[in-house]
Amino acid sequence: MATCAPDPLFHLEDFHDETSQKASKEQFKIPASSEMAHEKAQSHTSTIPKSEVPSYDDGSTSFSTADAPQIVRNKPFDANEAQVLPQIFISNKTYTYDERVALFCDHIIGQCSAEDADDAISFYIIEKLASKRSLTAVWKTSPEVLLVNCDIGDLPFVGVLVDVNCTPCEGKNLPLRVSVSVAEPYSSNIANLPRELVEDVLREHDYSVPILDVYPIQGMGADVDNIAEYLEHARFFYDFLWRDWDEEEECDEYAGLIEKRIQLYYDIQDGTIPGPISERYRKTLEEYRSKRLDLTKFQTKIRGEALPGEAVECWKKYYEMSMLCGLLKFWEDLRLRSHGPFYPRIYKRRKGQRTSGRIVTHIVAQIMTTDMIKNFSADTLIQQHDSLSAALDSCFSGDTVVVFPGEYHAVALASLTDDITIKGEGEKKEVVFYSDPSHDNFVASKASKVMLMNLTLVQHGTCDGIVVVESGQLTLDNCVLKCQGTGVCVLTGASLVMKNCEISGAKGAGVELYPGSVAELHRNEIHHCSNQLAKDSQGGINLKVLPQPQLKLTDNHIHDNHGYGVTILVPDNLYKASEDLEQTASGDKNETDYLSKALQNLSLEITTNKLESNTKGDIGLLCKMWVNS
Incomplete structure (x- = not known):
């Protein structure tokens, strides 16, 4: 040669x-x-x-x-x-x-x-x-x-x-x-x-x-x-x-x-x-x-x-x-986790506020009538758009996007960088957003404060979670999330507030919290998550510790998930070297001790929640090695 x-x-x-x-x-x-x-x-x-x-x-x-x-x-x-x-x-x-x-x-x-x-x-x-x-x-x-x-x-x-x-x-x-x-x-x-x-x-x-x-x-x-x-x-x-x-x-x-x-x-x-x-x-x-x-x-x-x-x-x-x-x-x-290797995917720059300081309400509808805007105040600045993407491209920080009933392909939701509110008008089941299979993300946010309200999100083919909070805070209020991959993923340093929402169908956990993340979940229903064929079923909510995520759970209904209702994922050697630490919320004294110790170490508040019919039990430990994002 x-x-x-x-x-x-x-x-x-x-x-x-x-x-x-x-x-x-x-x-x-x-x-x-x-x-x-x-x-x-x-x-x-x-x-x-x-x-x-x-x-x-x-x-x-x-x-x-x-x-x-x-x-x-x-x-x-x-x-x-x-x-x-x-x-x-x-x-x-x-x-x-x-x-x-x-x-x-x-x-x-x-x-x-x-x-x-x-x-x-x-x-x-x-x-x-x-x-x-x-x-x-x-x-x-x-x-x-x-x-x-x-x-x-x-x-x-x-x-x-x-x-x-x-x-x-x-x-x-x-x-x-x-x-x-x-x-x-x-x-x-x-x-x-x-x-x-x-x-x-x-x-x-x-x-x-x-x-x-x-x-x-x-x-x-x-x-x-x-x-x-x-x-x-x-x-x-x-x-x-x-x-x-x-x-x-x-x-x-x-x-x-x-x-x-x-x-x-x-x-x-x-x-x-x-x-x-x-x-x-x-x-x-x-x-x-x-x-x-x-x-x-x-x-x-x-x-x-x-x-x-x-x-x-x-x-x-x-x-x-x-x-x-x-x-x-x-x-x-990186072991190609259920959502693929996580690295920052949003490279779009933040616009910030308009130089004029004005706030605009964007209406997404094919045809706009006076009846649609009767509830707005007289000084509201309104801009109408035929598509969701056009509305999001026109947004600056502080704007609100009001979406009227219909089915929308939500390409622009994959890169939310400004502080905006997106809300559906009417019944949430009538305002449906579909993901674009050619994009990695469905909804991904790195803004300081983003709010999604009164919407139905249907995931088709995207690689990452149905919602990914890369940084900043995202609020989900009264939304339905129909997953195909992983559910909601909150990366290190990011924050999630979710209330009155429903998550189902995720192949991984319904909500996945990375080390150092923060989440508050109130009055949500999380069910039928985690693929039954997966080797390590992650259940309804999955927490990765070291450093500990902070989770507050109030009045949630977590049921019929494959795995635990809440899974606490700990490193192999955190409590006991060379032992398999997949533990249940009930069992012998050692198992209970390990679980109690994990719950004490976590910033975890669990009150008045209903956990039932999860295949492995309500709360449990899963010992595994992972790579931090």
């Missing part, structure tokens, strides 16, 4: 620079850089599992001759059409978080470092391969390995039926490889794929392919099914747990790092992390892997000393890849 940049560029050793060989001068040739291996840098990019087998209308995993793709070429080969591929084995077994942790962290990785992870996976596979001498499987490889300058459309892979020698090839570098030969009858997912071409490609690679590119077919017996399942575990590791930068990072507890990535995987699966942020994470990981592969291919093409232009291009590609890598590390280090 040619040198065109300093050492950091050349930890990308997982690609082969192979001699090219032509099978057809017209349309077929073997690429100079073969991509047969299930390389770590080319591993699948989805964070949500997708079947390796293309799906069809009938649910079948095999190909019919009529549906099989045809290669479009200028000069046809004299070859018989390939037969239909048989179905590969697909396990219907599902694995829990604890089972995955036991398998990967305890059994496979153990005390291994990241540098030894490949060896650990290979040893795990070799153990199972020893039970069989041979098997029949579908060899799946990238279309670029076999087909160049062909119209292949969106073909995800080229599949060929092969006989596999289960004894791993000796003297081959990782990834683990096995010997194969084309099986009879000749079968492929491409009806007119020439057998001679397949033979030429396999010959170029000494008839060996990466074991993870081999998919045993079904109906071969229990031993082969077990091998297929072991291979799926190995693919899962490279697809969802391994990161290309692992070997470059110093990590004393690699198994612990893998455990946290397993937790991330299940947080995405069970909805603890909402769809928009998991999709953003998946796309970023996919883009990173694409940039890494692009850099490696570019380096491979350079022969001899790099020209100045090549060196600059190499650095550019490396920089783009490094920026994406840093973002992914940042997200994973």
Whole structure:
């Protein structure tokens, strides 16, 4: 490989620079850089599992001759059409978080470092391969390995039926490889794929392919099914747990790092992390892997000393890849909580008051009548707007926005920086605000004093909580909050006053208080919050301590939440080192003592509240580590 940049560029050793060989001068040739291996840098990019087998209308995993793709070429080969591929084995077994942790962290990785992870996976596979001498499987490889300058459309892979020698090839570098030969009858997912071409490609690679590119077919017996399942575990590791930068990072507890990535995987699966942020994470990981592969291919093409232009291009590609890598590390280090990693999202500047000092009342309605303004005083300055966004854009500190019945998309609510009041006119169920799924926030405030009154907020697809108080004070009065992600989040140093409101449907807690925040909740109803599939259900109200948040609860009804009515989240070692401190409000003496001590230490006032039908009880402790915002 040619040198065109300093050492950091050349930890990308997982690609082969192979001699090219032509099978057809017209349309077929073997690429100079073969991509047969299930390389770590080319591993699948989805964070949500997708079947390796293309799906069809009938649910079948095999190909019919009529549906099989045809290669479009200028000069046809004299070859018989390939037969239909048989179905590969697909396990219907599902694995829990604890089972995955036991398998990967305890059994496979153990005390291994990241540098030894490949060896650990290979040893795990070799153990199972020893039970069989041979098997029949579908060899799946990238279309670029076999087909160049062909119209292949969106073909995800080229599949060929092969006989596999289960004894791993000796003297081959990782990834683990096995010997194969084309099986009879000749079968492929491409009806007119020439057998001679397949033979030429396999010959170029000494008839060996990466074991993870081999998919045993079904109906071969229990031993082969077990091998297929072991291979799926190995693919899962490279697809969802391994990161290309692992070997470059110093990590004393690699198994612990893998455990946290397993937790991330299940947080995405069970909805603890909402769809928009998991999709953003998946796309970023996919883009990173694409940039890494692009850099490696570019380096491979350079022969001899790099020209100045090549060196600059190499650095550019490396920089783009490094920026994406840093973002992914940042997200994973913050553990992608239910609302995603919290950092300040509002960059809009505060306007302050008008230079004239006048206060304006903004009316949001398609048509304004004199009846709408009969209750305003004679000296009220009124400005009418067709949309909520236009009204908010015209606001200065001290203004009031009056919204008449209707349904509104509330993009501008994601950046409230001035002290304003927004209130619905008439019944609150008739003034409905919908979030914009393309934005991170629904309602986010950093003003000194913002008030929302007599409104219904419906969250659709935003990543953060339905209401986020970044700083200052926000008051919610007589509002209905229908959540899809986390509920109301009050960040460190911010303050919330909520009264006569209803919160429901949050996947996380209905109200989440960060360390050092302040909240007063009066006469609210908080119910049916916290996703039942989440590993740590946070219930109706979740308090993170150190430093303690301040919470005053009066006359609230907190019911039917998954978890406790009020959850107090404490660090692992706050009261008792190396012990699981998930405690209930009732139980043995030690449990009661811990809870009483926590309540005494908190600035917590709870009076005349009704807590009932919460799955874990009324008030409890949950021991967990978290990152402060």
